[in-house]
Amino acid sequence: MTSANTDHIQTTHVGSLPRTPELIEANRRYADGESTWEELTAQLPAFVSDIVARQRRIGIDIVNDGEFGHIMPSALDYGAWWNYSFSRIGGLTPSDEDRWATNEQIRSEPGKIRLTSFSDRRDRTRFRDAYEDPTSGVLAHRRSTVQPKITGPISYTGHEAVQEDVRNLTAALAQSDAPEGFVAAISPGSAARITNEYYGTDEELLFAMADVLREEYLAITDAGLTVQIDDPSIAxxxxxxxxxxxxxxxxAFTQLRVDALNHALRGIPQEQVRFHLCWGSWHGPHTTDIEFKHIVDQVLTINAGAYTxxxxxxxHAHEWKVWRDHPLPEGKRIMPGVVSHSTNTVEHPELVADRIEQFASVVGRENVIASTDCGLGGRLHPxxxxxxxESLTAGARLATERLFG
Known part of the structure; x- marks a missing residue:
């Protein structure tokens, strides 16, 4: 679906867009049990139609539903991209475990990697005073993060919900002149990061999750849409x-997650898959991020036609140079972030154009689609x-003038 640029630099974004106050209130009422699923979904078509139209007015080429089908009951929410999956997967049991309050230190051994608790992350450990200072602005999602546990065989239960996503975006696309639409879905590796009390090994859990989420991916792609795989777990x-x-x-640890994802994507046309990689969307120092050069080749083995x-x-702004030494495979595209979700500063269109041209200089103008670093909804003021x-599309127009004449 994602075709090469022929006469201009195409634009897109990563997925989540700011919800209106009315949609947030509708989500809150549903989340708090004050309304039914039917009452919520009756309102979604109008909200999705509006957000698609707004994207097109701004100049976004490849649009989506704003992830409006993923419940976000407050204006500030860093977890909707993940938490939506809890209501679509069977075999989970509610838990009162707060991933940020837990301070369990799980130490890894050479050759055996184990993920520690959120509160024991290495960046958080280094800047603990800043992370725990409510006035620092470092960690905007300091709210509790309560997640369920896996207590039985998992299954996909989100058929109705994903069909709602598909119907709403398909209808909105028909009302607009957008050439392409995508729906975001979580990866097996990211979905499997909740507490597991049922499966005996990582491999067993990951491939079970792959079979479950494959049903969501197929529902999206069978409808002629592109699926965006959200997988920050890789980085x-x-x-x-x-x-x-x-x-x-x-x-070696991430390869198992890549293998599980490719298992889930088997048989799905590569051009209908885009893969999103990020280092976590929280507003923090990120001094312990892995360098892109170490994982780029592994990422490129994922069966996707485009990578965001x-x-x-x-x-990470300097890492455009990675593509000098890691050629982009034939037929694949990149969707680099040219505006960031992690700062309130609005990038100048000239800077956006410069960033686009840097990538074009190493992978070709036809293979660069301008995007955002991560989702903007729940992270920035609307x-x-x-x-x-607007700056993204203005910068893309400037780059188009210079690259296509």
């Missing part, structure tokens, strides 16, 4: 291993998010 988990592992051990990744923030998208 982000590096920070969640104590002590820091060797790169070789970490790549952070490339605008201060920790007016700032809109301004960033």
């Amino acid at each position: 982000e988990s590096w920070d969640q291993v104590n002590p820091e592992p060797t790169v070789e051990d970490y790549l 990744f952070e490339a605008a923030n201060g920790r 007016s700032i998010a809109v301004a960033k998208l």
Whole structure:
């Protein structure tokens, strides 16, 4: 579905867009049991139609539903991309375990990687005073994060919900002139990061999760849409291993997650899959992020036609140079972030154009689709998010003038 640029630099974004106050209130009422699923979904078509139209007015080429089908009951929410899956997977039991309150230290051994608790991440350990200071602005999602546990064989129960996502976006696309639409879905590796009390091994759990989530991917792609696989676990988990592992051990750990994802994607046309990589969307120092050069070749083995990744923030903006030494395979595209979700500063269109041209200089103008670092919804004030998208499209127009004449 994602075709090469022929006469201009195409634009897109990573997925989550700011919800309106009305949609947030509708989500809150449903989450709090004050309304039914039927009452909520009756409102979604209008909300999705509006967000698709707004994307097109801004100038976004490849649009989505804003992830409006993923419940987000408050304006600030870093977890909707993941938490939505809990209501679509059977075999889970509610838990009162707060992933941020838990301070369990799980130490890894050479050759054996184990993820520690969120509160024991290496970046958080280094800057604990800043992370725990409510006035620092470092960690915007300091709210409790309560997740269920896996207590039985998992299954996919989200058929109705994903069909709602598909119907709403398909209808909105028919009302617009958008050439392409995508729906975001969580990866097996990211979905499997909740507490597991049933499966005996990582491999067993990951491939069971792959078979479950494959049903969601097929529902999206069978409808002619593109599925975006959200998988920060590939890069982000590096920070969640104590002590820091060797790169070789970490790549072995992530390879199992890549294999499970490719198992889930088997038979799905590559051009209908885009893969999103990020280092975690929280607003923090990120000094313990793994360098992109260490994982890029592994990422490129994922059966996707396009790859989105952070490339605008201060920790990863220099990594466009990675593509000098790691050629992009034939027929694949990159969707680098040229505006960031992690700062309120709105990037100047000239800077956006410069970033696009840097990538074009190493992979070709036809293979660069301008995007955002991560989702903007739940992370930035709506007016700032809109301004960033406007700057993205303005910068893409400038780059188009220079690259296509």
